[in-house]
Amino acid sequence: MSLKTYITEYLGKYLLTTLEMVGITLLIGAVIGTILGSLLYITRKSKKKWVQVLYKVLDFIVGLIRSFPFYILIFVLLPFTRLLGLRAMSNEGFIVPLTIAAIPFIGKIIEGSLIEVNEGVVEAATSLGLSPWQIITRVVLREALPSIVSGITLSLITLIGYSAMSGAVGADSLGSFAYNFGMISYDTAAMLYAVGTIVILVVLVQTIGNFIYKLVK
Amino acid sequence: MKKYVTFALSAISLLSISGLASCSGSKKTIYVGTMSQPGEPILKHIEKEYEDKTGYNLEIQLFTDFATPNNALAQGEIQANLFQHKPFLDTYNENNKTDLASAAIMYDCAYGGYSKKISNLSDLPEGAKITIANDGSNMKRCLDILDAEGLIKVDYGTTATADLNPDTVNSYIVENSKNLVISPIATNLIAASLDEKDVYIGIVNATFAINAGLGSSSNLVCQEQDPTHKNANILACKTEDLKEDWLTALVEVLTSKETDAFITSTFGSTITPYHG
Amino acid sequence: MIVFEHVKKTFKSKNNIVSAINDVSLTIEDGEIFGLVGQSGAGKSTLLRTINQLEKIDSGSILVNGVDVSTLKGKALRDFRKGIAMIFQHFSIMETQTVYQNIALPLVCEHWKRKDIDARVHELAEIVGLTEKLQSKPRELSGGQKQRVAIARSLALNPKILLCDEATSALDPITTDSILDLLKKINKDLGITIIIVTHQMEVIKSACKRIAILKDGNLLEVGETDDLFLSSSSALKTLVVEDEIVPTTGKNIKLYFPKTCTAESIITKMARDLNCDFSIVWGKLEKFQELVLGTLIINVSEENFDRVIEYLGKTDVRVEIIEGGDR
Numbered sequence: 129m130s131l132k133t134y135i136t137e138y139l140g141k142y143l144l145t146t147l148e149m150v151g152i153t154l155l156i157g158a159v160i161g162t163i164l165g166s167l168l169y170i171t172r173k174s175k176k177k178w179v180q181v182l183y184k185v186l187d188f189i190v191g192l193i194r195s196f197p198f199y200i201l202i203f204v205l206l207p208f209t210r211l212l213g214l215r216a217m218s219n220e221g222f223i224v225p226l227t228i229a230a231i232p233f234i235g236k237i238i239e240g241s242l243i244e245v246n247e248g249v250v251e252a253a254t255s256l257g258l259s260p261w262q263i264i265t266r267v268v269l270r271e272a273l274p275s276i277v278s279g280i281t282l283s284l285i286t287l288i289g290y291s292a293m294s295g296a297v298g299a300d301s302l303g304s305f306a307y308n309f310g311m312i313s314y315d316t317a318a319m320l321y322a323v324g325t326i327v328i329l330v331v332l333v334q335t336i337g338n339f340i341y342k343l344v345k
Numbered sequence: 346m347k348k349y350v351t352f353a354l355s356a357i358s359l360l361s362i363s364g365l366a367s368c369s370g371s372k373k374t375i376y377v378g379t380m381s382q383p384g385e386p387i388l389k390h391i392e393k394e395y396e397d398k399t400g401y402n403l404e405i406q407l408f409t410d411f412a413t414p415n416n417a418l419a420q421g422e423i424q425a426n427l428f429q430h431k432p433f434l435d436t437y438n439e440n441n442k443t444d445l446a447s448a449a450i451m452y453d454c455a456y457g458g459y460s461k462k463i464s465n466l467s468d469l470p471e472g473a474k475i476t477i478a479n480d481g482s483n484m485k486r487c488l489d490i491l492d493a494e495g496l497i498k499v500d501y502g503t504t505a506t507a508d509l510n511p512d513t514v515n516s517y518i519v520e521n522s523k524n525l526v527i528s529p530i531a532t533n534l535i536a537a538s539l540d541e542k543d544v545y546i547g548i549v550n551a552t553f554a555i556n557a558g559l560g561s562s563s564n565l566v567c568q569e570q571d572p573t574h575k576n577a578n579i580l581a582c583k584t585e586d587l588k589e590d591w592l593t594a595l596v597e598v599l600t601s602k603e604t605d606a607f608i609t610s611t612f613g614s615t616i617t618p619y620h621g
Numbered sequence: 622m623i624v625f626e627h628v629k630k631t632f633k634s635k636n637n638i639v640s641a642i643n644d645v646s647l648t649i650e651d652g653e654i655f656g657l658v659g660q661s662g663a664g665k666s667t668l669l670r671t672i673n674q675l676e677k678i679d680s681g682s683i684l685v686n687g688v689d690v691s692t693l694k695g696k697a698l699r700d701f702r703k704g705i706a707m708i709f710q711h712f713s714i715m716e717t718q719t720v721y722q723n724i725a726l727p728l729v730c731e732h733w734k735r736k737d738i739d740a741r742v743h744e745l746a747e748i749v750g751l752t753e754k755l756q757s758k759p760r761e762l763s764g765g766q767k768q769r770v771a772i773a774r775s776l777a778l779n780p781k782i783l784l785c786d787e788a789t790s791a792l793d794p795i796t797t798d799s800i801l802d803l804l805k806k807i808n809k810d811l812g813i814t815i816i817i818v819t820h821q822m823e824v825i826k827s828a829c830k831r832i833a834i835l836k837d838g839n840l841l842e843v844g845e846t847d848d849l850f851l852s853s854s855s856a857l858k859t860l861v862v863e864d865e866i867v868p869t870t871g872k873n874i875k876l877y878f879p880k881t882c883t884a885e886s887i888i889t890k891m892a893r894d895l896n897c898d899f900s901i902v903w904g905k906l907e908k909f910q911e912l913v914l915g916t917l918i919i920n921v922s923e924e925n926f927d928r929v930i931e932y933l934g935k936t937d938v939r940v941e942i943i944e945g946g947d948r
Contacts, residue, residue: 210420217413217422218376218406248713252771255673256727257702257778266730271715295409298378298417308381308407312533314556344717 129309129318138305143325145219146301149294150287152223157230157287158280164190164231165238166264172239190232198290201225202297222291222299230287237279241272274345281337285330292326302326374402375591378414378426381407382552383454383608383616388427390607391598399594411480411532418581419443425582425595427451432482432506434581439507446587447579449596450621452608454578456486458494458546458567459559461539466494466566472524473545476538479529481509486569486576487548488517488527494567497521551615577619623649623672623782623814628681630667630838641667642678643838651781654808654815656829656846661820664838669784669818673705674698685782703727706775706813710787712767714759720746720770721755727777745773749803765796772803776811783807785817789824797821801828826850826909847909851877851939867902867918867943872926877939878915888917891932897925918943 168190171183196204202225209216209224216224245268253267269276292303302322310319379385388405395403406423408414414426415437429437431447438445463469477487485506492499498520501509509517511529518527530538535549536557546566554560569576580599586592598604605618630642641664649655657665670676671683674690683690685705693701714723724745728738746752749769759767768788775783785804789797805828808815817829825832825846832849834841834857842849842857849857867873878887892899904917921929933940 206420215376215422216420217417221422246711246713246716248709248711249715251675252707252709252713252774253726255675255702255705255707255784256730256774257699258727258730259696259699262730266726267715271717273717295407297413298406298408298423300407304407304409307409308385312409312553313381314536314553314558 129315129321131317131321134318134321138309139321139325142300142302142305142322143329145299146288146291146303146329149219149223149226149291149299149301150284153226153230153287154280154284156227157234157283160231161234161283162238162269162276164235165242166269168235168239169242169268170260170264172243190235193228193232194236196229198225198229199293199296201229202293206297217297217299219294219299222294222297222301226287226290229290230283233286234280234283237283238272238276241275241279242268244275245271274341277337277341277344281334281341284333284337288326288330288333302329372400372402373591374404375425375595376404376406376423377595378406378408378417378423378428380409380414380428382556383452383612384427386611387451387599387604387608391604395595395598398598399591401591401594415441415443415445415581418445418583421583424586425580425592427578427580427599429581430454430482430576430578432485432575433480434579436480436482436507439505444584445581446584448582448587448592449580449600450574450619451578451580451599453571453574453576453617453619454550454552455571455615455617456483456490456548456550456569456576457554457565458490458548459536459539459554459564460546460566461559461564462545463566464563466496469496469523469525469545472526474526474528474541474543475546475548476528476530476535476544477514477548478532478535479511480532481511482506483532484511484514484529485509488514490548490567490569491525491527493570496523496525497527552612555612555615574619574621577621622651622684622686623816624682624684625668625671626682626684628668628671628683629679630664630671630676631679640838642671644681645835645838645840646681647833647840647843649814649816651814652808652812653830654805654817654828656825656832657816657818657835658820658825658829658832659835662837663835665818665835666786668835669786669816672782672784672816673702673707675707703731703778704780705782705784706778706780707784707786708768708771708775708788710790712759712764712771712791714767714770714774716759718758719755720751720757720759720762723759723770724755724773724777726774731778741777742773745776748776748807749773763796764792765800768792768800769803772800772807776807776813780813782814782816785815785819787818787820789819789821794823797823798827804828826907847912847914850907850909850914851879868900868920871920871922873902873918873920873943874929874933875941875943876917876919876933877941878917879937879939887933887936887938888919891929895925895928895932897921897928899925899929 168183168186171179171186174180174183205225205228206216209221212224214221214224249267249271250263253263258267291301292306294301295304295307302325306319306322309315310322377388379388385405385407392403392405395401411428414423414428415434417423418426419441425448434445434447437443475491478484485501488499491497497518499517500519501517514527514529532549533553535547536553536559538544539547580596582592600620608616608618625645625647628642628645632639632641645668657669659665667676671678672685672690674693678691688701690701721742724742725738728741733741742755743752746755749772751766751769751773754762754766759770762770789800792800801824804815807813817824819825829846831844832846833843899919899921902918902920904915906913906915930940
């Protein structure tokens with residue numbers, strides 16, 4: 129495949145589907161992941177018995193999903209995707225396993241970022257009479273923001289990596305292009321173009337992530 | 346400010362999901378699953394003609410392995426697929442209790458034995474390794490080629506093609522005078538396996554071989570003889586769809602003289618149009 | 622007024638139960654600067670944190686202006702905490718936020734109007750002397766400035782009580798003095814009761830009018846700071862690690878001069894009256910808020926010892942015999 133063919137016929141479509149897939153996943157994953165991470169953070173510290181049990185259950189589920197090889201998760205979740213009324217083996221269908229994998233991943237990253245927040249600041253906020261909701265949203269999440277930003281950047285890069293497996297269920301991404309048109313078609317040039325595009329994408333994401341990190345720090 | 350940003354972001358995400366889900370709403374979309382070679386270029390070639398003729402929207406969906414396109418078809422995720430021959434489809438139907446049918450015979454895609462170490466079968470040393478396909482029907486195809494060349498003798502006994510197991514490949518070989526090591530692996534890895542130092546021959550379909558740069562005749566050491574075209578690739582669909590007009594139209598454009606000419610000019614001798 | 626009555630608190634760890642506060646009863650008056658002092662592990666911080674319920678107590682009661690704090694829960698507890706400010710050893714301000722945002726935090730959480738917040742933040746910055754630094758991030762500030770931010774933040778909602786948990790322990794002596802001056806100013810101008818937990822002698826001397834001395838969770842002594850120093854309270858001594866180097870021959874006598882008399886006249890008069898020699902080992906003056914108190918150590922020979930003690934007994938001076946060579 130010539131570079132010209134790649135750019136004019138394939139690049140736009142595959143780049144767009146990759147960005148769409150990963151972008152939507154990140155949006156949903158970040159929102160639910162932040163809630164999950166905060167929940168883990170809150171329940172982890174509690175002294176109440178039932179809350180501790182809740183933490184253990186949450187943590188177990190998170191660990192369970194995270195330890196699933198993503199390739200397997202894609203197939204395990206096919207019926208669930210259909211239940212949502214989506215074509216499971218399609219671009220929009222692939223967003224479901226991608227999101228399910230992203231939520232616990234981002235959740236754990238958020239939890240880690242929150243734990244790093246100086247306990248003294250939390251105590252000071254408590255002494256100021258702030259409610260638990262205010263402490264989480266106005267103090268802990270804000271203090272953790274730089275660390276969360278680098279965590280989200282890492283998640284985004286991981287998601288771009290995961291998206292390469294979309295070809296397994298017939299969904300398109302730069303990664304599946306590299307595999308279909310490069311690897312199994314023995315077209316090294318096509319593979320290099322796609323991989324090169326992914327590299328540029330990752331570098332771009334990292335650069336933007338670093339920039340936002342500096343901004344919020 | 347933050348609230349508005351959050352709201353805007355969630356709105357965008359919702360819109361894009363509904364957008365993705367409904368983009369095919371106005372026109373009926375026919376999803377056809379295939380693999381990057383040789384199905385994709387053929388379907389891409391007829392895409393516009395089909396859409397113009399029928400008013401339907403044709404989506405080509407690429408798969409990376411042999412198992413999934415039939416699963417997708419059986420689940421109704423796609424309406425047709427083009428990547429397999431009839432014995433493969435029969436095996437799938439039998440193993441999965443499905444009722445997928447052949448809508449049209451498309452082309453012959455000959456299997457051949459390729460090598461980077463020898464140019465004549467008689468040069469094959471004792472104990473050489475040969476890689477073959479690892480799904481039941483294609484494994485049988487490969488073994489049959491070796492049998493026809495007199496390298497081994499195979500006997501499947503009462504085992505149906507659908508029940509052939511790559512793990513017990515040696516139990517089907519009743520005679521192996523050169524002590525060849527027969528190794529079933531994923532089809533898309535066979536051409537690459539020729540770079541391994543102990544692999545002398547890989548048996549794979551011509552499309553893969555050509556793509557992998559094995560096109561020159563010096564690499565081809567043996568070839569499948571298929572006078573009955575039983576291994577010709579087919580367009581598969583659900584049995585209940587056989588009479589649907591979208592399918593009839595699809596078969597029509599796929600088997601047209603014009604398409605045959607395109608296939609011949611694109612794939613040369615490796616893919617030969619044949620419609621029964 | 623804060624009244625502790627038979628307050629008890631234990632910490633349970635896997636293997637043992639540690640008594641952090643053991644039956645402490647204590648009253649702190651409105652408007653005073655009160656010190657909770659003791660070595661680390663004495664339970665002073667724990668006791669301080671029971672006032673705003675950062676620590677729950679096991680038994681007894683704590684009444685803050687008549688309210689039994691251990692009965693408070695949820696919203697009532699949060700509203701109660703808004704009336705009690707607290708500052709910490711490591712400042713505990715938000716690193717990602719500007720000085721302005723840090724000070725404004727409690728106001729924002731109370732849903733004040735932006736204009737009112739702005740006015741209040743500037744007013745508070747004025748009090749703690751940070752008007753120029755409002756847009757700075759904490760990493761651009763010195764330790765003392767960070768503590769000023771924390772003080773301003775804690776005062777935002779007009780509290781009646783300010784709790785200081787080792788608030789100057791991480792600061793150098795000069796900065797410590799300036800923070801203590803600020804606390805004294807706040808106490809005087811705003812009439813806020815200040816309770817200081819510290820192990821630093823300078824803090825006690827400089828700021829605390831009254832102190833309570835704690836050891837291993839027990840309350841050893843409560844009283845006016847200068848009285849406790851003058852009476853050479855044994856409890857206080859456990860805190861002071863003053864290596865008093867004294868001669869090994871003769872007898873060493875330590876004299877404490879109360880507010881009412883001065884050192885020189887008594888010493889010189891004694892020399893004249895008894896007609897005996899003694900050497901002055903060392904002496905020093907210490908400032909207790911507004912007062913100056915003096916101590917002096919003299920060395921006398923064995924034969925003159927009884928006469929000197931007898932003579933000094935008739936004066937206002939408090940006397941303590943120091944076992945020189947045995948130390």
